[in-house]
Amino acid sequence: MPLRLDSRQADFETAFTALLESKREASVEVGDVVAGIIADVRARGDEAVVELTNKFDKAGVTASSLAFSQDEIDAAAARVSPEVMAALETAHERIKAHHEKQKPVDHVYQDALGVTLGTRWTPIEAVGIYVPGGLASYPSSVLMNAVPAKVAGVERIAMAVPTPNGQYAAAILAAAKIAGVSEIYRIGGAQAVAALAYGTQTVAKVDKVVGPGNAYVAAAKRQVFGTVGIDMIAGPSEVLVIADGSANPAWVAADLIAQTEHGAGARAILVTTEKGLAEVVAAEVERQLALLPKQDLAREGWEEFSAIITVASLDEAVVLANHIASEHIELALDDPQQVLAMIRNAGAIFLGHHTPEAIGDYVGGSNHVLPTARSARFASGLGVLDFVKRTSILGCDPASLAALSQAAITLSEVEELDGHGRSISIRLNR
Amino acid sequence: MPLRLDSRQADFETAFTALLESKREASVEVGDVVAGIIADVRARGDEAVVELTNKFDKAGVTASSLAFSQDEIDAAAARVSPEVMAALETAHERIKAHHEKQKPVDHVYQDALGVTLGTRWTPIEAVGIYVPGGLASYPSSVLMNAVPAKVAGVERIAMAVPTPNGQYAAAILAAAKIAGVSEIYRIGGAQAVAALAYGTQTVAKVDKVVGPGNAYVAAAKRQVFGTVGIDMIAGPSEVLVIADGSANPAWVAADLIAQTEHGAGARAILVTTEKGLAEVVAAEVERQLALLPKQDLAREGWEEFSAIITVASLDEAVVLANHIASEHIELALDDPQQVLAMIRNAGAIFLGHHTPEAIGDYVGGSNHVLPTARSARFASGLGVLDFVKRTSILGCDPASLAALSQAAITLSEVEELDGHGRSISIRLNR
Numbered sequence: 115m116p117l118r119l120d121s122r123q124a125d126f127e128t129a130f131t132a133l134l135e136s137k138r139e140a141s142v143e144v145g146d147v148v149a150g151i152i153a154d155v156r157a158r159g160d161e162a163v164v165e166l167t168n169k170f171d172k173a174g175v176t177a178s179s180l181a182f183s184q185d186e187i188d189a190a191a192a193r194v195s196p197e198v199m200a201a202l203e204t205a206h207e208r209i210k211a212h213h214e215k216q217k218p219v220d221h222v223y224q225d226a227l228g229v230t231l232g233t234r235w236t237p238i239e240a241v242g243i244y245v246p247g248g249l250a251s252y253p254s255s256v257l258m259n260a261v262p263a264k265v266a267g268v269e270r271i272a273m274a275v276p277t278p279n280g281q282y283a284a285a286i287l288a289a290a291k292i293a294g295v296s297e298i299y300r301i302g303g304a305q306a307v308a309a310l311a312y313g314t315q316t317v318a319k320v321d322k323v324v325g326p327g328n329a330y331v332a333a334a335k336r337q338v339f340g341t342v343g344i345d346m347i348a349g350p351s352e353v354l355v356i357a358d359g360s361a362n363p364a365w366v367a368a369d370l371i372a373q374t375e376h377g378a379g380a381r382a383i384l385v386t387t388e389k390g391l392a393e394v395v396a397a398e399v400e401r402q403l404a405l406l407p408k409q410d411l412a413r414e415g416w417e418e419f420s421a422i423i424t425v426a427s428l429d430e431a432v433v434l435a436n437h438i439a440s441e442h443i444e445l446a447l448d449d450p451q452q453v454l455a456m457i458r459n460a461g462a463i464f465l466g467h468h469t470p471e472a473i474g475d476y477v478g479g480s481n482h483v484l485p486t487a488r489s490a491r492f493a494s495g496l497g498v499l500d501f502v503k504r505t506s507i508l509g510c511d512p513a514s515l516a517a518l519s520q521a522a523i524t525l526s527e528v529e530e531l532d533g534h535g536r537s538i539s540i541r542l543n544r
Numbered sequence: 545m546p547l548r549l550d551s552r553q554a555d556f557e558t559a560f561t562a563l564l565e566s567k568r569e570a571s572v573e574v575g576d577v578v579a580g581i582i583a584d585v586r587a588r589g590d591e592a593v594v595e596l597t598n599k600f601d602k603a604g605v606t607a608s609s610l611a612f613s614q615d616e617i618d619a620a621a622a623r624v625s626p627e628v629m630a631a632l633e634t635a636h637e638r639i640k641a642h643h644e645k646q647k648p649v650d651h652v653y654q655d656a657l658g659v660t661l662g663t664r665w666t667p668i669e670a671v672g673i674y675v676p677g678g679l680a681s682y683p684s685s686v687l688m689n690a691v692p693a694k695v696a697g698v699e700r701i702a703m704a705v706p707t708p709n710g711q712y713a714a715a716i717l718a719a720a721k722i723a724g725v726s727e728i729y730r731i732g733g734a735q736a737v738a739a740l741a742y743g744t745q746t747v748a749k750v751d752k753v754v755g756p757g758n759a760y761v762a763a764a765k766r767q768v769f770g771t772v773g774i775d776m777i778a779g780p781s782e783v784l785v786i787a788d789g790s791a792n793p794a795w796v797a798a799d800l801i802a803q804t805e806h807g808a809g810a811r812a813i814l815v816t817t818e819k820g821l822a823e824v825v826a827a828e829v830e831r832q833l834a835l836l837p838k839q840d841l842a843r844e845g846w847e848e849f850s851a852i853i854t855v856a857s858l859d860e861a862v863v864l865a866n867h868i869a870s871e872h873i874e875l876a877l878d879d880p881q882q883v884l885a886m887i888r889n890a891g892a893i894f895l896g897h898h899t900p901e902a903i904g905d906y907v908g909g910s911n912h913v914l915p916t917a918r919s920a921r922f923a924s925g926l927g928v929l930d931f932v933k934r935t936s937i938l939g940c941d942p943a944s945l946a947a948l949s950q951a952a953i954t955l956s957e958v959e960e961l962d963g964h965g966r967s968i969s970i971r972l973n974r
Binding site: 233 | 641
């Protein structure tokens with residue numbers, strides 16, 4: 115059974131805080147191992163990457179087979195069924211269309227003094243995408259990472275995907291081909307992140323590395339941050355469903371299960387104003403879990419990490435939602451707009467009864483790479499802005515420089531930076 | 545003498561790469577010490593913060609004097625001269641006006657299928673600003689960090705500034721007061737970052753920590769990343785001046801010195817098409833350095849980390865500039881627009897002969913917190929976007945869900961996530 119809480123119970127604050135702070139991941143201390151791997155790849159390049167790949171993935175690669183050839187990519191795409199290819203194309207088109215609307219616009223203007231001020235956006239030149247291989251192999255994630263980069267105008271997209279025992283999913287390569295990925299490497303783990311960040315003889319270095327991975331990949335991203343850009347460090351997936359009496363309990367139950375089936379600490383929380391709904395949903399989850407072919411992960415996530423919380427009002431639900439700052443929030447309400455307006459911390463919000471979170475995982479068009487573990491308090495989902503950077507532009511003429519010079523020189527004196535002041539005063543004809 | 549290179553020399557590529565890769569900071573391995581400090585602050589709160597602050601800063605604080613009182617802040621502001629207050633007010637007004645234009649706009653729309661898609665921006669609730677104390681005490685940096693947060697709508701801005709031997713600069717507190725900082729603490733180093741990220745009895749925790757600091761501060765930010773957001777890890781400051789025959793050598797020399805006087809590995813690079821200008825600028829730097837009251841840092845940065853590069857054309861200069869990806873680029877050209885259009889990697893670009901970089905440090909209006917150490921390849925300067933986050937919004941009705949269901953279910957099958965597919969199929973009345 116998942117945790118059951120009621121906002122009217124005496125120790126609710128304590129129990130709710132404990133839920134928020136409960137650990138859902140084993141913290142593996144791999145920092146030193148990863149530092150060693152990165153140093154090795156920097157020192158020996160391909161040689162180290164090949165050795166590590168054959169050691170950890172039993173992939174049987176050589177330097178010359180680290181990259182998938184175009185023939186291999188085409189052959190993989192040809193092995194994917196027409197139905198799956200069509201679904202990938204649909205997802206690609208919708209994700210692309212939505213992300214096109216995120217492209218930022220340059221803005222340069224002159225202010226009242228005649229100072230030119232502005233902002234110019236340019237794409238990052240080369241980006242590396244890490245894609246987990248093996249069991250949890252998600253072609254949808256390839257699209258979600260590659261499409262915003264492509265829309266941003268990134269010229270070179272290098273993908274790394276481990277091939278344990280030489281195995282890989284054809285759909286991963288097909289998705290990469292559809293998304294316009296430039297290069298695909300059979301490399302995983304910290305060695306993949308190191309190769310992308312520092313480059314080897316075969317893998318040209320990139321400017322930013324994105325994509326989810328295990329503890330080794332996460333630690334490697336943290337360590338190369340600064341040398342290259344990184345995206346967020348992804349934690350276990352999570353959903354918060356806010357439901358009132360209008361919700362269909364079977365649909366809500368299906369959505370909770372869809373979240374916990376990710377395993378690896380995935381969490382589903384139902385917050386509802388209806389005690390009756392809470393009971394029915396709990397029973398529905400049990401019923402539907404029993405029908406699920408692979409129910410172990412989903413059951414474990416439901417029983418160990420999940421919760422049903424009963425509250426007195428939707429206002430209370432919003433307060434909890436803003437504390438939880440969930441990756442996904444579903445509003446299982448007839449009228450979701452009022453609650454939507456009050457939520458400030460969420461990766462993505464799904465409106466009404468007919469928007470299961472899973473539709474956003476695949477074909478809604480919005481990105482499914484979203485902030486987890488309460489990081490929606492300060493972080494955003496992946497998008498075009500993650501693949502561009504802003505240059506600011508400043509221009510003075512003699513008159514505007516003169517107008518601003520006294521304040522600037524005064525501040526340079528306060529900061530004891532005489533050279534700063536002199537670089538201004540030398541330009542003034544006094 | 546700084547390094548002298550010519551793009552036409554035989555070993556130019558090698559020498560230029562060596563320049564780019566040369567180390568300008570001692571890498572201090574403080575990760576373990578910082579991890580210990582963070583754990584201590586998490587475990588003992590105020591007690592640890594007070595102990596560490598009195599140990600490292602000899603600040604003589606108690607838990608009840610960790611925060612500056614409003615009286616102390618007002619008294620500090622009253623000690624600042626009217627001229628400096630006026631300069632701070634001018635800077636504040638201009639920074640505020642420019643950053644107001646960076647506020648992102650929500651965008652929600654319906655696509656052809658009737659799917660609601662959108663983006664909503666909300667401010668981060670609480671932000672911590674780290675401000676270095678002691679010698680290098682920069683009120684302008686207080687404004688540059690606090691104003692974008694305030695413009696973004698951040699409700700609570702907590703500032704931490706170390707007070708070595710109990711000393712602090714009145715102008716720092718005055719700038720914080722002008723910018724609307726909510727709370728100011730006498731805490732520095734890793735213990736300040738830990739207190740802001742995890743909270744203590746006195747310091748309520750924040751959602752994001754920004755601001756520059758020493759190796760301990762940088763390591764602490766890296767370690768708390770994920771628990772809170774962080775901004776970039778700042779490296780030594782740097783300028784690249786691109787000059788042609790129209791440049792005034794004395795002005796260029798003054799700008800190079802203004803950069804290297806920051807010390808701590810600061811670098812100035814002049815790239816010019818005019819061999820004659822290179823010679824005159826080199827002589828001018830020597831002449832002006834001799835006139836500078838505190839010339840040691842400026843001379844060290846010029847001689848150890850800086851370079852003058854002669855190139856055959858402005859096109860060549862642009863290629864180098866895009867490799868260098870400098871924090872600041874000055875275009876000391878009569879017509880900067882053509883070169884401007886070709887530069888893609890730069891934190892900020894300063895146009896023409898009358899825009900010394902120092903004007904942007906103080907009162908130009910753009911932000912002076914900019915990506916260093918080649919990170920302009922993937923990162924942007926500080927701005928309003930660093931203090932907001934994006935929530936994506938997705939909404940289907942029965943018809944649009946039905947239209948998208950087949951593709952989504954197909955992809956859920958490929959990914960072996962049956963629960964995902966069922967959360968969609970359960971809603972279809974078939």
